[in-house]
Amino acid sequence: MFDHDVLIIGAGLAGMRAALSAVEAGADVAVVTKVHPVRSHSNAAQGGINAALTDRGDDWREHAYDTIKGSDYLGDQDAIAVMCREAGDEVIAMEHMGVIFNRDDEGRLGTRAFGGQRQARTFFVSDFTGQALLHVLFEQVMKAGVRIYEEWFLLSLIVEDGECAGAVIMEIRSGEIHVVRSKTVIIASGGLGRVFEPSTNALICTGDGMSAAYQVGALLMDMEMVQYHPTTLKGSGVLITEGARGEGAYLLNSKGDRFMERYAPNMMELASRDVVSRAEQTEINEGRGIDGCVLLDVRHLGEAVINERLSQIREIGRDFANVDLLHEPIPIRPGMHYQMGGIKTDVDGQTEVPGLYAAGEAACVSVHGGNRLGANSLLDTLVFGRRSGEHAAEVAKSKGHGTTVSDASADGDRLNIQRLLDNDSSGEMFGKIRREMGDTMNEHLAVYREQNGMETALGELRGLRERYNNVVVPDKSKTFNTNLLFTLELGFMMDCAEAIALSAIERKESRGAHTRTDAPDRDDENWLRHILVKHTDDGPEVEYLPVVITDWEPQVRSY
Ligand SMILES: Cc1cc2nc3c(=O)[nH]c(=O)nc-3n(C[C@H](O)[C@H](O)[C@H](O)COP(=O)(O)OP(=O)(O)OC[C@H]3O[C@@H](n4cnc5c(N)ncnc54)[C@H](O)[C@@H]3O)c2cc1C
DSSP: OEEEEEEEEOOSHHHHHHHHHHHHTTOOEEEEESSOGGGSGGGGOOSOEEOOOGGGTOOHHHHHHHHHHHTTTOSOHHHHHHHHHHHHHHHHHHHHHTOOOOBOTTSSBOEEOOTTOSSOOEEOSTTOHHHHHHHHHHHHHHHTTOEEEETEEEEEEEEETTEEEEEEEEETTTOOEEEEEEEEEEEOOOOOGGGSSSBSSOTTOOOHHHHHHHHTTOOEESTTOEEEEEEEETTTOOBOOTHHHHTTOEEEOTTSOOTHHHHOTTTGGGSOHHHHHHHHHHHHHTTOSBTTBEEEEOGGGHHHHHHHHSHHHHHHHHHHHSOOTTTSOEEEEEEEEEESOEEEOOTTOBOSSTTEEEOGGGEEOSSSTTSOOTTSHHHHHHHHHHHHHHHHHHHHHTOOOOSSOOGGGGHHHHHHHHHHHHOOSSOOOHHHHHHHHHHHHHHHSSSEEOHHHHHHHHHHHHHHHHHHHTOOOOOOOSTTOHHHHHHHHHHHHHHHHHHHHHHHHHOOSOBTTBEETTBOSOOHHHHSEEEEEEOOTTSOEEEEEEOOOSSOOOOOOOO
8 A cells, every 4th residue: 555645647738737746745645547648649739828917918807708608608717717818827837947938039838829719829839739748747856856656547436534535556467456545635637539430539548537526426527529620631530729720721612612710700710619610510401511521721831830839730740641731721610629628626626525536638617618719728736736636735744644544445446446356257348438429429410410319328338237237258367467457447438428418408508618509598597507416326317517707798699
């Protein structure tokens, strides 16, 4: 058994930022990650990070307003104010730690325009901003002497007398199962993108922490709000950054029209993501697409801009679509990208379970509401990662370890895994179930949704869960048993998928990314509230919570 003050699950930007602030607050901190830290999905973030800097004539209130409007008024305004107010300091702090942001002609930190915002306030490092941030934070965390359990896998959380007291973790290399006792635990395990197929997310984004927290009583909030990004590559679903449109790229239909003129005459290609994705899907559905796609055209930006600011997507286009975007437009379509919902927390990362925190994409502080603005997620990971780390470290100072936690606390997980390995029936492996789940979600819970389809999805998910109960793991070895790991991940994913389908069926209106063809209007009277899903022994239960409105009354949303 291991002991720590603050245990962080996840080594992406949220986890690393939390680790740094917790260690600076004097706590003994450890980070658990199922992959090497810099292979976390944060590393794939391309476009940038938002902040309104006063010396640029910008104001955090303007950023807050854009975020609130972007969220279709579902984001909690008190939380959004915290994020936008603290954004500038956070970005500057990263710069001081060593992130080499792109600069403008005058040598100041450069910005690019991003969707849904009236000001260019996205700071960036070419089109690999996440990688630049993550590597710098990793250096800082190593320098601070944080213990990293690398390639260790969270199995479950330990709760004693209603408080979180640690976690059960499997060492992937040896298959050994350990108990890590900790005074506080922060879930920073990232998103759940792969619950859908295809997705822009890494294969490791399987919602593990959301499910583990849900299992011990944390609430899942806004789960119906799944972002389909407007520009994902045909076939593979690989992301083409919004930075391309930020730099001036056009969207074209099969007739060569810049169709956004008809959907968002003011903001055009830089309307909010939900708006652009709906426009594309409508063009495709009405026969003005090309093989299920529309086109993204950057040719007019010229070779110099493309090579300096969009070099990675040029490579992606060549490698994954056989298109050189210097010379041809690239086929793209809306694709699953981000989960606005997650584990419900306050602005210090606290969940409903004392001692348990969440930050980053796994969490729902309620800053994204119905639709996240591009480049607000990296900001969310840093601001709320830092705040969770500080708070968790402070709380850990005033409490002891759980007294009943022992090596035996892992017995449930040991039995469960043994049961999986002992199952020699003729059942199936995880792969087909995972694929069918992803296809079902993408068919019925994508850009456009309606009651029958969503109910079909929920029914299919329940059938898949029955099949999962008989799943077989043919590889019985202890060493790097990825067959076992993928099977465990699928268990986490099924909780997430069910919460998404249930919440989506519950919301009887259209708001943000949740667009119902059978209820096309926003209904503030009945639905200006969050949907929460709670785990019970008899299955998931739905609860509601009003949206926090401070200074910004809901308005008609147009771009
Ligand atoms: C292709 C792409 C591009 C993006 N571009 C941008 C952008 O330009 N700007 C922006 O604001 N946002 C962007 N986003 C969104 C943003 O990158 C993510 O929301 C954010 O990085 C998530 O960070 P995180 O720290 O919460 O989680 P992640 O970076 O996903 O890290 C999760 C961590 O949890 C660990 N983990 C998970 N499960 C377990 C387990 N069972 N046991 C142990 N460890 C576990 C993983 O090993 C990993 O270390 C992009 C997303 C994608 C997919």
